[in-house]
Amino acid sequence: MQQFHHHGYVSTNPRVKPAAGVGLEERPADPPTELDVLIVGSGPAGMLMFSQLAEFGDVRTAMIERREGRLVLGHADGVQQRSVEMFQAFGFADEVIAEAYRITETSFWKPDPANPDHIYRAARTPDDPLGISEFPHLIINQARILDYLRERAGTYSPARLSPYYGWEFLDLEVVDGEEYPVHARLRRVGDGGEERLVRTKYLFGADGAHSRVRRAIGAQHLGKAQLHAWGVMDVLVNTDFPDIRNKAIIQSRHGSILHIPREGGYLARIYVDLGAQSAEDDHAVRQTPIDEIIRRANAILTPYSLDVREVAWWSVYEVGHRVTDRFDDVPTDEVGTRDPHVFIAGDACHTHSAKAGQGMNVSMQDAFNLGWKLGHVLTGRAPASLLATYTAERQQIAQDLIDFDSRWSSMMVKEEAEESIEDFYVRTAEFPAGFMTQYRPSILTWGDSDQEAARGIPLGKRFKSVEVGRRSDANPKQLGHLHEADGRWRLYVFADEAPAGAPDSALARWAMWMSENPVSPFRAYRRQGEDLDALIDAKVIYQQHHHDIDPNAVPELFKPVTGGLELVNLEKIFGITDDVDIFAEREIDRGGVVVAVRPDMYVAAIVPLSRPSEIADFFAGIYRRD
Amino acid sequence: MQQFHHHGYVSTNPRVKPAAGVGLEERPADPPTELDVLIVGSGPAGMLMFSQLAEFGDVRTAMIERREGRLVLGHADGVQQRSVEMFQAFGFADEVIAEAYRITETSFWKPDPANPDHIYRAARTPDDPLGISEFPHLIINQARILDYLRERAGTYSPARLSPYYGWEFLDLEVVDGEEYPVHARLRRVGDGGEERLVRTKYLFGADGAHSRVRRAIGAQHLGKAQLHAWGVMDVLVNTDFPDIRNKAIIQSRHGSILHIPREGGYLARIYVDLGAQSAEDDHAVRQTPIDEIIRRANAILTPYSLDVREVAWWSVYEVGHRVTDRFDDVPTDEVGTRDPHVFIAGDACHTHSAKAGQGMNVSMQDAFNLGWKLGHVLTGRAPASLLATYTAERQQIAQDLIDFDSRWSSMMVKEEAEESIEDFYVRTAEFPAGFMTQYRPSILTWGDSDQEAARGIPLGKRFKSVEVGRRSDANPKQLGHLHEADGRWRLYVFADEAPAGAPDSALARWAMWMSENPVSPFRAYRRQGEDLDALIDAKVIYQQHHHDIDPNAVPELFKPVTGGLELVNLEKIFGITDDVDIFAEREIDRGGVVVAVRPDMYVAAIVPLSRPSEIADFFAGIYRRD
Ligand SMILES: Cc1cc2nc3c(=O)[nH]c(=O)nc-3n(C[C@H](O)[C@H](O)[C@H](O)COP(=O)(O)OP(=O)(O)OC[C@H]3O[C@@H](n4cnc5c(N)ncnc54)[C@H](O)[C@@H]3O)c2cc1C
Numbered sequence A, B: 001m002q003q004f005h006h007h008g009y010v011s012t013n014p015r016v017k018p019a020a021g022v023g024l025e026e027r028p029a030d031p032p033t034e035l036d037v038l039i040v041g042s043g044p045a046g047m048l049m050f051s052q053l054a055e056f057g058d059v060r061t062a063m064i065e066r067r068e069g070r071l072v073l074g075h076a077d078g079v080q081q082r083s084v085e086m087f088q089a090f091g092f093a094d095e096v097i098a099e100a101y102r103i104t105e106t107s108f109w110k111p112d113p114a115n116p117d118h119i120y121r122a123a124r125t126p127d128d129p130l131g132i133s134e135f136p137h138l139i140i141n142q143a144r145i146l147d148y149l150r151e152r153a154g155t156y157s158p159a160r161l162s163p164y165y166g167w168e169f170l171d172l173e174v175v176d177g178e179e180y181p182v183h184a185r186l187r188r189v190g191d192g193g194e195e196r197l198v199r200t201k202y203l204f205g206a207d208g209a210h211s212r213v214r215r216a217i218g219a220q221h222l223g224k225a226q227l228h229a230w231g232v233m234d235v236l237v238n239t240d241f242p243d244i245r246n247k248a249i250i251q252s253r254h255g256s257i258l259h260i261p262r263e264g265g266y267l268a269r270i271y272v273d274l275g276a277q278s279a280e281d282d283h284a285v286r287q288t289p290i291d292e293i294i295r296r297a298n299a300i301l302t303p304y305s306l307d308v309r310e311v312a313w314w315s316v317y318e319v320g321h322r323v324t325d326r327f328d329d330v331p332t333d334e335v336g337t338r339d340p341h342v343f344i345a346g347d348a349c350h351t352h353s354a355k356a357g358q359g360m361n362v363s364m365q366d367a368f369n370l371g372w373k374l375g376h377v378l379t380g381r382a383p384a385s386l387l388a389t390y391t392a393e394r395q396q397i398a399q400d401l402i403d404f405d406s407r408w409s410s411m412m413v414k415e416e417a418e419e420s421i422e423d424f425y426v427r428t429a430e431f432p433a434g435f436m437t438q439y440r441p442s443i444l445t446w447g448d449s450d451q452e453a454a455r456g457i458p459l460g461k462r463f464k465s466v467e468v469g470r471r472s473d474a475n476p477k478q479l480g481h482l483h484e485a486d487g488r489w490r491l492y493v494f495a496d497e498a499p500a501g502a503p504d505s506a507l508a509r510w511a512m513w514m515s516e517n518p519v520s521p522f523r524a525y526r527r528q529g530e531d532l533d534a535l536i537d538a539k540v541i542y543q544q545h546h547h548d549i550d551p552n553a554v555p556e557l558f559k560p561v562t563g564g565l566e567l568v569n570l571e572k573i574f575g576i577t578d579d580v581d582i583f584a585e586r587e588i589d590r591g592g593v594v595v596a597v598r599p600d601m602y603v604a605a606i607v608p609l610s611r612p613s614e615i616a617d618f619f620a621g622i623y624r625r626d
């Protein structure tokens, strides 16, 4: 977790950061009429944005939600490894892991060749055969993920935000040139339906598949008209099906099931295939009763049977494959000529089947991509043009998602295929785990990066953690897990071979340049009274064992003075450990390399120590001096 | 964490158990005048007892504390591995680990032979060189540990208890033969000092070194009169001392320091030796000012220096080595003739130096030993005679502690010794880690146990966890970590070589005996409407890989039906994993063995599968039929 006591001794829960920022004392009972950011919808996309912006105490944020209170049941439940990695940065991964069901493998059931009316277990595949991540793949109800995010925004983050439930977005107008250019009309749900006009600098539309914000900005939701229907139920069952507590893909003569065990030891989510529906059917399939879904499930599971003791939630879930052409209010032919003010994310931009367990995950990643950018623009660090990178980066990801999901969905219902479903599953595992995202060169992904200098750290992908040894306390630490979702950049400065304090090392020269050159990002964007690491948290990793580093000989850049007591932060100095040499593990050039990692954890630049000015150039493309 | 949803779907935080038990709705503003247990003092011993009893919804518990509110600062901060293991059972180890400082090694500083006025680092030793535990050794303020325990008692446990602050214990009288034999006089602190008489079945005196409860029961606090004084300060410092964030034992020409880094990255606790004090000095040393302590610390650290930026807390801590002759109100010569009603624990029974970091740990273990016993006696399961085992078991531990600590304290201040301090430290590591406790044969430690049948599971010591594979969900699990502090026994039933379902296996015969024989503990002590595992949670571990177990062929004893929905619990069936064979790891007889583990995690009996009646005999020594 984060460091604490640097503003003086804290006796109570140190996870609770000091309250900071605007309008804390008097949270108005109704949404304020002048805002920096208005978030519409409190699903995974909206709630993630809410939590991220809550880290920026100076940004005036409000979130409205049509529902009268928290989500209680249903919706998504698959949490991919990338999401757990992100939760780690938000500080609640351990809690989610303890509470969730953990998928370690998938079993594949098919018609028994000896008796095709019965199913048999044809294969078992490990869930992460390639060791893609040190984080687990989890199943837990969306409602609980939203709880954790809301708790973080409301209790732990400086801004102490809480949602406005029972407010509905109606429409909006963007009035160019005004300080608060987005005029949004809201309505109170129930109670006479009072309307309210909110003027905001930015509006984040996370209002789901039937998004009104999408309609208001005229974005096109493109894709196949054909819908595929599934009956989905959260049930407490007794059964003789031996894999009731394993993830199972079941293909039988009577149809197919995607079976997902759930948290707590007793609950299961069962998706029963109800087949492709034509758009002309007028959603007749939605009338399917729960008894029929249970009956079908029993037929598919023959010779096993389900004794359903309680139906906690069920739904008929019908979905096509669609992507929106753009994720903001700037028409495609005007990109680059004006800055966006309205954004959409999550199901508002991309809808697809539930089968690859992507729904809530990709939606959160959308918001994580945009959150820190809004934070930096609104605090005056970055020009508004930075916001155009959101559509540019995420629209492609959405397209990839739809393509993958279409492929996967059709495989699940086909009995014969050129590739077995279990082979496809293993071969493509990186995608559903959330780690295939790789951003292309742009102002945020430094095209002049020297990928050869750190072959094991792919540019544009999320930074994958490795163990290092912290000098200060001789603790082995996952370097990546020290990255908190606090809106700051990370700079991993991998030293050359010289030990700390050696005369004229590449590391010392680099640090000197960064400390002294006026164009250094540590000088150019630092504000009066701000800690040295307020925008960029620089850590040094020596090639020596952590025991062999003399902290007194490490450049001051890596020992920033912090807080009013002017305490020296000693936790940014690392070496290798007895077990792991990060330089070998990630093929890092022994001449020394700097890796810049974005606030949302993606690798943005890889530059040898010998070229300090390039790091300055890179940041100059994003930030501006006051 | 615990299982959930078995009483129907839970949408909110599943850590919060359903509220249950007596007097929940109307918590009186002042302590009730009739109680099952009155706890005096809310230090580590009192608070641990409070949390444990909160698991028993039917037991009427109250805790009083003289202070007006929660502890804020100071006191102990060393959390040994055994305590973290126990916190795991209480459900908050992960949180404490994330928040605390973790000790991985200790450095030893001595006068530099080349320049004896300066110190130099003479050695570094790993903190757990023998791999005693999978849990870390932590440093975190006592106040935070108390917060976690209180939160558990108040928010998560069925009884939903909260402390009565600002109430002081005055004295007590035990009136034999009454239903509420302990009459305790309390006084409100401040506000006119209103007195109140509370009648209680049991009283737990956890009121610290100057215990009034101890005095009231006439127990003798025996030990050396000589006191050793230390100046102790929690400080935020800048320094060039390279091991400021490492645990360090510093012996210099100018005195010695025990240096303990603290949670959060900046804080340190520094114990400065103020020397032995004679009792005649009338505690003159307590007048030592903080400036003098800082001055001495600087002298000891020469050539390094400390720049103290804030003193969060400081004290002169003077302590002797004392143990109380008995831990309850039964005079030594009447043991066995009457049952105890008043108990003392923690500092009330044993005081010693802070140097081995034992204070809060041993105190909590005292309470953990007694907590479940009180719970089982008060819910009518066990006869009151069970309570005599508390003094019998814990008095010896306290004596061992004092002996160890005397040895350790004198080594710390001696410059020359027959054994170097670092060698002694490593050689005796199991003791301060909290794992040397081994209870002797008694009704709770089955003397007829077959230690040879499980050589790696020492009888009378705490059960050390090993990885097993859970059949239901193919998850590797630490068997010991599934033990919650819920007051239940664990029975680990290690199967013979036959797979599940094989005819006439030793395991199947054992399970049949337990299911059918009226003297089986699963039948004899089970109450109407109670789940099969309400008192004893039995888990089976097969010798096969978890993949190769057919759950439908496992005896019903290991698939208990639970809750109103009568759901089958499938999470008690285990096999070995790809990586670990628990049978090999713990030298378990392949003919099959049963290991009984007490609610406070100690190994109580080891009996081959072939002798089911011995398990019945063992429990018959402790419990009674309704
Ligand atoms: C009934 C249902 C079942 C689902 N089942 C599954 C599943 O089984 N597996 C799976 O992977 N995914 C499932 N999904 C999809 C998954 O939940 C989504 O992919 C994910 O929630 C997308 O997150 P989001 O934040 O973009 O949108 P959503 O979670 O849809 O959140 C949108 C929010 O905006 C609110 N809102 C909508 N319009 C307005 C308005 N005008 N004003 C104010 N608030 C508004 C809504 O009430 C909602 O809270 C399901 C979705 C639904 C609706």
Ligand SMILES: Cc1cc2nc3c(=O)[nH]c(=O)nc-3n(C[C@H](O)[C@H](O)[C@H](O)COP(=O)(O)OP(=O)(O)OC[C@H]3O[C@@H](n4cnc5c(N)ncnc54)[C@H](O)[C@@H]3O)c2cc1C
Residues within 6 Å of the ligand: B040, B041, B042, B043, B044, B045, B046, B064, B065, B066, B067, B074, B075, B076, B077, B078, B142, B167, B168, B169, B170, B206, B207, B208, B209, B211, B212, B232, B315, B317, B345, B346, B347, B348, B353, B354, B355, B357, B358, B359, B360, B363
């Ligand atoms: C000032 C101080 C500094 C210490 N420093 C260290 C240290 O640096 N390192 C270390 O390892 N250990 C230290 N200890 C010891 C360590 O805190 C104890 O070993 C540990 O707290 C013992 O736990 P306990 O529950 O038995 O008693 P305590 O923690 O002492 O708790 C007793 C509680 O009972 C309350 N109480 C007392 N009398 C009454 C009464 N008549 N009525 C109601 N309530 C009452 C007290 O207010 C207190 O809250 C220190 C103790 C003290 C007091």
